[in-house]
Amino acid sequence: xxxxxxxxxxxxxxxxxxxxxxxxxxxxxxxxxxxxxxxxxxxxxxxxxxxxxxxxxxxxxxxxxxxxxxxxxxxxxxxxxxxxxxxxxxxxxxxxxxxxxxxxxxxxxxxxxxxxxxxxxxxxxxxxxxxxxxxxxxxxxxxxxxxxxxxxxxxxxxxxxxxxxxxxxxxxxxxxxxxxxxxxxxxxxxxxxxxxxxxxxxxxxxxxx
Amino acid sequence: xxxxxxxxxxxxxxxxxxxxxxxxxxxxxxxxxxxxxxxxxxxxxxxxxxxxxxxxxxxxxxxxxxxxxxxxxxxxxxxxxxxxxxxxxxxxxxxxxxxxxxxxxxxxxxxxxxxxxxxxxxxxxxxxxxxxxxxxxxxxxxxxxxxxxxxxxxxxxxxxxxxxxxxxxxxxxxxxxxxxxxxxxxxxxxxxxxxxxxxxxxxxxxxxx
Numbered sequence: 102x103x104x105x106x107x108x109x110x111x112x113x114x115x116x117x118x119x120x121x122x123x124x125x126x127x128x129x130x131x132x133x134x135x136x137x138x139x140x141x142x143x144x145x146x147x148x149x150x151x152x153x154x155x156x157x158x159x160x161x162x163x164x165x166x167x168x169x170x171x172x173x174x175x176x177x178x179x180x181x182x183x184x185x186x187x188x189x190x191x192x193x194x195x196x197x198x199x200x201x202x203x204x205x206x207x208x209x210x211x212x213x214x215x216x217x218x219x220x221x222x223x224x225x226x227x228x229x230x231x232x233x234x235x236x237x238x239x240x241x242x243x244x245x246x247x248x249x250x251x252x253x254x255x256x257x258x259x260x261x262x263x264x265x266x267x268x269x270x271x272x273x274x275x276x277x278x279x280x281x282x283x284x285x286x287x288x289x290x291x292x293x294x295x296x297x298x299x300x301x302x303x304x305x306x307x308x309x310x
Numbered sequence: 311x312x313x314x315x316x317x318x319x320x321x322x323x324x325x326x327x328x329x330x331x332x333x334x335x336x337x338x339x340x341x342x343x344x345x346x347x348x349x350x351x352x353x354x355x356x357x358x359x360x361x362x363x364x365x366x367x368x369x370x371x372x373x374x375x376x377x378x379x380x381x382x383x384x385x386x387x388x389x390x391x392x393x394x395x396x397x398x399x400x401x402x403x404x405x406x407x408x409x410x411x412x413x414x415x416x417x418x419x420x421x422x423x424x425x426x427x428x429x430x431x432x433x434x435x436x437x438x439x440x441x442x443x444x445x446x447x448x449x450x451x452x453x454x455x456x457x458x459x460x461x462x463x464x465x466x467x468x469x470x471x472x473x474x475x476x477x478x479x480x481x482x483x484x485x486x487x488x489x490x491x492x493x494x495x496x497x498x499x500x501x502x503x504x505x506x507x508x509x510x511x512x513x514x515x516x517x518x519x
Contacts, residue, residue, distance in 0.1 A: 104480055225502075231515050257516050268500045269508060271313055281500060288497035291477045291490060293434075299478060306440050307466050 105297040106290045108195030110217055112203040112210050112266075113282070115226035116256035118237030119272050124226070125204050127279045132286075136199040138191055141167065144182035175205060175212035180251060186213070200286060206255075207262035222289050224282060225266035229273045314506040315499045317404030319426055321412045321419050321475075322491070324435035325465035327446030328481050333435070334413050336488045341495075345408040347400055350376065353391035384414060384421035389460060395422070409495060415464075416471035431498050433491060434475035438482045 115121040129135040141157045143164050152158045159167075164183045168176060176185030186203065194201045203213065203221075210223055228234040238253055263269060268285050272278045289295065324330040338344040350366045352373050361367050368376075373392045377385060385394030395412065403410045412422065412430075419432055437443040447462055472478060477494055481487045498504065 104478075227512065228515065231517075234515065260512055260515055263508065263512055264502065266502060268497070269313075269502045269505055270500060271511075281496065284493040284496035285500060287490065287493035288477070291479060291494060293473065293475060293478045296478055299472065302480075303436065303469055303472055306437065306443065306469055308440075 104299060104302060106198055107295045107297060108198045109200045109289060109295065110191070110195070110203065110213065110221035111200050111286065111289075112205060112213065112221055112223045113226065114204075114206055114210055114223070114259065114262075114266065115272075116228065116234065116259040117252050118234055118256065119226045119228050120237075120275055120278075121204065121226055124272075124275060124279055124282065125202060127275070128282060129202065131279075131283070132200075134198075134200050135202055136194045137202045137204070138186050138194070140184050140186055140205075141173075141176075142182060142184045144184075174216045175209040177206065177208050179206070179255075180248070184209075188216075200290075206259055207265060210265065222268070222285065223266040224268045224270060224285060225263045226278065227260065227263065227269060227271045229271055313508060313511060315407055316504045316506060317407050318409045318498060318504065319400070319404070319412065319422065319430035320409050320495065320498075321414060321422065321430055321432045322435065323413075323415055323419055323432070323468065323471075323475065324481075325437065325443065325468040326461050327443055327465065328435045328437050329446075329484055329487075330413065330435055333481075333484060333488055333491065334411060336484070337491060338411065340488075340492070341409075343407070343409050344411055345403045346411045346413070347395050347403070349393050349395055349414075350382075350385075351391060351393045353393070383425045384418040386415065386417050386421075388415070388464075389457075393418075397425075409499075415468055416474060419474065431477070431494065432475040433477045433479060433494060434472045435487065436469065436472065436478060436480045438480055 113121055113125060125137065129137050139153070139157060141159050141164060143159060143161045146152065146158050150156065161183065164185065167173060167185065167187070172187055172189070173185040174188050174191055176183060191201055203209070205213065213221060234256065238249065238256060270278050270281050293299065322330055322334060334346065338346050348362070348366060350368055350373060352368060352370045355361065355367050359365065370392065373394065376382060376394065376396070381396055381398070382394040383397050383400055385392060395414070400410055412418070414422065422430060443465065447458065447465060479487050479490050502508065
């Protein structure tokens with residue numbers, strides 16, 4: 102008899118330039134139990150970005166309607182663009198026992214925690230050093246100076262919220278960090294409260310007497 | 311800058327015959343961060359058992375003195391023998407950042423949770439099936455019939471307490487279970503509350519601005 106596992110909301114937050122996007126992709130490609138929550142956004146698609154895969158790209162009017170109808174678990178306005186996670190999408194994945202992965206910032210995490218009744222696992226990824234963070238933020242320097250400055254300010258703001266997370270990983274090496282996140286996932290799936298049918302499994306064991 | 315980890319109390323409980331003793335040994339031999347808490351007991355040593363390694367073998371008089379002086383984190387009387395864990399031993403290991411492993415039953419776990427202010431991780435190992443449990447319990451059948459019966463009753467009693475544990479592992483294959491326990495350990499060490507010096511690490515990151 103196999104013990105089923107409940108679906109789970111799993112938040113990964115980190116300042117821009119910590120390698121989180123690569124990490125998220127590595128996790129999902131190694132594990133069929135994952136589903137990455139695809140956000141809605143009003144931002145214009147970048148080259149290579151695919152609608153329905155990277156984001157659901159929608160108009161501002163459509164986005165505001167979704168907000169009014171209370172359809173989002175979380176949403177935010179970042180650098181004049183809206184980003185948000187639809188409740189329907191998430192709940193459907195959870196009901197299939199999936200681990201739904203959220204790549205959101207501290208504001209989204211706070212909203213999600215409130216809306217979901219706090220049954221989510223929050224992991225924060227810190228850069229290993231100032232120089233590494235600096236290097237990564239500046240390597241995107243094709244962006245206008247003002248965008249770089251705003252991104253730095255946002256990174257510092259993001260880092261200051263680490264105490265709102267359950268687990269902290271200092272991202273020294275990407276493969277090690279992937280392994281650490283996988284340990285957290287394995288572990289959280291083994292929590293008694295996330296296993297379905299334990300009571301009857303144990304009743305069967307004891308009935309043998 | 312390395313982030314240090316706090317010491318941790320880690321309880322593994324399971325009915326007799328789940329392979330827990332082998333599992334405990336495998337864990338400790340793979341990881342220097344472990345320290346197995348060596349219990350005191352009034353039971354007579356079996357052949358091959360070494361005083362100070364398997365148990366601290368003491369007289370009943372000595373044991374009762376230790377109880378009176380409130381020196382135990384937990385103690386119990388099982389099949390007319392006393393077993394207990396000294397506070398001093400544990401606290402010394404914790405202060406060195408060790409993971410102290412407890413191979414104790416539900417009664418010991420309850421006492422330890424109370425005495426330690428609940429900062430411990432509790433894992434319960436279930437047998438995969440009735441037939442496997444039966445096979446393992448009966449394979450020690452060189453013991454007198456009454457001892458076997460008592461051990462069965464104790465196993466059933468033990469199993470009924472699984473809801474008092476944080477994590478549940480169904481022990482299908484020993485190597486898989488060892489890996490699962492290691493994931494729980496890795497994960498628990500990554501908890502924000504178990505990492506020392508995060509505040510100053512993050513302050514250094516942000517000072518760069």
